[in-house]
Amino acid sequence: MSELSIQDELGVSILRALAAMVESGELPSAVTLPDAITLDRPKNRDHGDYSTSVALALAKPAGLPPRNVALAIQKHLEADASLKGVLKAVEIAGPGFLNLTLDTASQAEIVAAILSAGEKFGHGKVLDGVSINLEFISANPTGPLHLGHTRWAAVGDALGRLLSAAGAKVTREFYINDRGNQMDLFGASLRAAALGQPTPENGYHGGYIQDLATDIVAQHPEYVGLDEAAGTAAFRDAGYALQLAQQQSVLETFRTHFDIWFSEKSLYENNFFNHCLDRLKEQGHVFMDGGATWLRTTDFGDDKDRVMIKSDGAHAYFASDSAYYISKRERGFDVLIYMLGADHHGYVNRLKAIAACAGDDPEYNIDVLIGQLVKIMEGGEEIKLSKRAGTIITLEELVEKVGVDAARYTLIRYPVETPMVMDVDLLRSRTNENPVYYVQYAHARICAVLRNAADLGIAYGASVFKPELLVHERERELMGSLAEFPRMLAHAAQLREPHRIARYVEELAAVYHRFYADCRVLPMGDEPASDLHSARATLCQATAQVVANALGLLGVEAPEKM
């Protein structure tokens, strides 16, 4: 079997047909042929296994009626010897669509391909060799992770898995804002709580502050006696360590792993920031004004120039952004993905401007994903998200209520640019409204069938598989869906849209359930085992593999029993 999938093979054959048509004068030589042919899966099964509108697209430049173009392509495909045994029929429909129907045995090769590739089935090379830095969450270490962070935890982690599967070399990074006056405020709030004093103005509230303060005092009773400056610093550092450890621990239980926890403070160690500043100066976009040091980001589409070093000598947050960008690039990453909340979308232009100021190509080196904030409904009312008010749903609480699988799946299955409403009551009720159960059930169901097959002594697997037996419409439908997985994965990776995986696997589960309802897999009663039983069991095995692979990309378990 060739390296090419059947879709690819058909696409290449059509391109060959087009080239031959130019050769023979059936198409004017002035017509520019497409680089690749896209084959769609028609919604209507009467339209074959794949369809293409290439004839429609070429009709105009060729100055020919679309049907004539389609007829010529059809003629060449039917004469193509390499498609014997692959393509069963080529039909022309509507204004000039070409509908292709595959030969059964050829279509069923996908089953063997899946079993052969196993966990790797679907993985591809569209991002081969690309070194990607994927930064997400990057919450302040001044409190627990809330639901907004949780969306990024789920989506970011799934995106990391997806990009890796597409061939990219991915490093997941969490940026710790461990510098600046928010940290000092955090320290002052903890100290106040420990001393039983009122929370400072704009300080941090919430029960966790009191809890942290209590823990710190238990470990370091001497902190209570320190003066304000020393005490604030001591509580800040101790609170930071505890809070960061808490975030790290809860993320691990959420199956979200980071390769690097990057400290903002570290950007100012070992003269690194000055090194970055020098690099930016070399590019000529740094200037002084009013005693401050600026980056002229307006050279590259930003609304206004940005201060890096304030006139009082302090580093503005933008200084960190700039240095952090350069750090990532110097560590060898080609593509930097930033996942930001909608309230930070104003940063897109300035981030891209940093890249341009550093002499890079913002369109290639920076990829910013903007996620709309999550709203939470409980008891029919919206809960406002406010880290400081203390009325937050944390990642831990969400997991406690609905479990890791349901939480991750629900958060991933919507495009991030869609504002999302999570109904806590609904998720807590564990009804079937959550499609994760639907998908997991399909997997568990298949596993049950395969267990029974083994008990009955039915052999299944690539070695006994007879592809020509799978002629039932439901079987063909199922194999068609399975064959879509690699292409879907590549597309989702390129678009950075993990939600497509969830949508795909839901459809696959639906197709499997239909197959299951119409096609008996195992022998009934005393019926003797046949090759068809084996073939169907093998198809089930391949389906379970793809469902498991898809759920694996989402970080959701594929249970063998439910």
Place this chain on the structure above:
RNA sequence: GCGCCUGUAGCUCAGUCGGAUAGAGCACUCGCCUUCUAAGCGAGUUGUCGCUGGUUCGAUUCCAGCCAGGCGCGCCA
């Protein structure tokens, strides 16, 4: 004012190299377990794809303008 996102069925939402009759779940009605997991399957009902124009063989999809909602525009972090 400028910028970004959103507007699709009663509700929650899918649908981006433009494609054939616009989909799913929930909800509602009715069927299917004396054999593989009924957490399932099947049938039925629901639409000015925000509005108006443009591009073309074809627009929910691309472009422009408008309407509505959300968010952002600091020598804060």
